[in-house]
Amino acid sequence: MSETALRAHPVPLRIGTRASPLALWQARHFLGVVGTFCPMLRGDTFFEECALSTAGDRILDRRLAEIGGKGLFAKEIHEALLDGRVDFAVHSLKDLETELPAGIVLACVLKREDPRDAIVLGPRCGAPVAGNPLAALPIGALVGTSSVRRQAQLLHARPDLRVEAIRGNVQTRLKRLESGEFDATMLALAGLKRLGLGHLAGVVLEAEEMVPAAGQGIVGVTVRAEDSALIDLLRAIECPEARAIADAERALLGALDGSCRTPIGGHARVLMDGQLYLTGLAARADGSFLMRHRVAGPVADAVQIGRDLGARIRRACPADILT
Numbered sequence: 001m002s003e004t005a006l007r008a009h010p011v012p013l014r015i016g017t018r019a020s021p022l023a024l025w026q027a028r029h030f031l032g033v034v035g036t037f038c039p040m041l042r043g044d045t046f047f048e049e050c051a052l053s054t055a056g057d058r059i060l061d062r063r064l065a066e067i068g069g070k071g072l073f074a075k076e077i078h079e080a081l082l083d084g085r086v087d088f089a090v091h092s093l094k095d096l097e098t099e100l101p102a103g104i105v106l107a108c109v110l111k112r113e114d115p116r117d118a119i120v121l122g123p124r125c126g127a128p129v130a131g132n133p134l135a136a137l138p139i140g141a142l143v144g145t146s147s148v149r150r151q152a153q154l155l156h157a158r159p160d161l162r163v164e165a166i167r168g169n170v171q172t173r174l175k176r177l178e179s180g181e182f183d184a185t186m187l188a189l190a191g192l193k194r195l196g197l198g199h200l201a202g203v204v205l206e207a208e209e210m211v212p213a214a215g216q217g218i219v220g221v222t223v224r225a226e227d228s229a230l231i232d233l234l235r236a237i238e239c240p241e242a243r244a245i246a247d248a249e250r251a252l253l254g255a256l257d258g259s260c261r262t263p264i265g266g267h268a269r270v271l272m273d274g275q276l277y278l279t280g281l282a283a284r285a286d287g288s289f290l291m292r293h294r295v296a297g298p299v300a301d302a303v304q305i306g307r308d309l310g311a312r313i314r315r316a317c318p319a320d321i322l323t
């Protein structure tokens with residue numbers, strides 16, 4: 001059994017994570033899951049937290065897309081993994097590059113938290129309106145987001161809105177919202193909930209109308225490909241549904257092969273009929289073009305479903321979107 005195999009592993013195991021409150025929450029949540037399934041591994045003897053500061057955390061005055069995109073957060077953590085400074089790393093799956101570096105594997109994904117995007121409304125906004133999620137935003141409202149995916153979908157639905165880049169952690173954004181710099185900001189509901197701030201989500205958008213980023217709401221754990229003892233342990237605690245969802249969404253993302261400046265999104269869910277439903281999005285950043293396609297298929301074909309949908313969207317998009 002994996003627990004026995006792990007006994008041969010030098011302890012404590014060092015867990016690599018970013019230093020942000022959300023990242024630390026996720027790392028601790030992961031350790032909680034390990035402790036639930038493997039009581040032998042509970043407590044401080046086995047694990048040691050290593051909070052790493054990455055370029056993505058330090059450079060806050062530019063769009064993520066300009067400084068290297070989503071791979072940025074994970075890159076330095078994977079260097080630490082490959083150097084042996086840490087033994088495994090806990091990530092927000094949506095910040096993890098589609099193609100992992102050689103020698104690194106995604107060994108485990110945890111049960112997904114709510115994958116939807118939420119709008120935090122500032123003092124100038126109206127009250128949320130049932131059935132019309134964007135109605136709380138006044139005409140011409142200024143929305144702070146650095147995500148081209150959120151920007152494109154917002155502007156497509158509401159061309160009157162204005163969007164400006166805003167980065168930094170959740171707390172910083174909320175401060176700027178309160179001070180009136182923005183009328184509203186968009187964040188992943190999963191992140192808000194994990195920070196105990198779910199109540200700030202004034203409006204929650206359905207995933208089919210505001211397609212989330214691939215992997216949004218899922219925590220993933222990477223390890224060195226040769227570390228079979230850890231891989232065995234992690235595979236045993238993984239959530240199979242989240243794995244299928246992650247496989248489909250990440251295969252879609254890989255097939256779309258957009259740059260980090262391309263508004264693309266992917267959202268999979270497994271319904272009671274046992275089928276996996278996958279929605280894919282590609283758009284122009286100004287919202288003047290937007291395409292959503294949806295397919296379904298057996299959960300076991302998750303990767304193929306993602307690839308096929310990506311290829312289909314790619315064929316149907318105007319040339320300037322997915323080059």
Ligand SMILES: NCc1[nH]cc(CCC(=O)O)c1CC(=O)O
Pocket residue numbers: 092093094095186187188189190191215216217218219
């Ligand atoms: N890009 C930052 C990031 N990475 C993961 C989350 C939220 C948690 C998640 O999706 O798992 C966030 C914040 C946000 O997009 O609002």
